[in-house]
Amino acid sequence: MVFSFTxxxxxxxxxxxxxxxxxxxxxxxxxxxxxxxxxxxxxxAILVYLFLNREKDKKNSYGGGIDPGYYDSGSGTSGGGD
Structure with missing residues (x-):
């Protein structure tokens, strides 16, 4: 009994x-x-633990919380170039 409570x-x-x-x-x-x-x-405790892990997996699959709809073309221009 004491063991299970611990x-x-x-x-x-x-x-x-x-x-x-x-x-x-x-x-x-x-x-x-x-x-x-x-x-x-x-x-x-089990339910909350599962939610914590699920949300952690979501953040990791999107690059640490970056919006998956964000796209960087990598062109490096700011729009008003010469």
Whole structure:
């Protein structure tokens, strides 16, 4: 019993730390996710952890958060050249 409670606390603290360090979510979103982590034992932590990883994968697939619709032709001109 004590062992499972300790595991629960460790998992929740790890996910809480990851959430608080994440820069993707706004303060309101983080607050809601913290409630999910601590009010839904184990399941809440797993859900938030999966969301954190999914958003991290999205950012990485778009080059670190750069808008995928952005295109740089690489011409280096500013438009009013000679």
């Amino acid at each position: 595991i629960f606390l460790i998992i929740n603290f790890i996910v809480t730390y990851k959430l608080l360090k994440d820069e993707y979510y706004e303060k309101r979103q983080k607050t809601i996710q913290l409630f999910i982590i601590w009010l839904l034992p184990i399941l809440g």
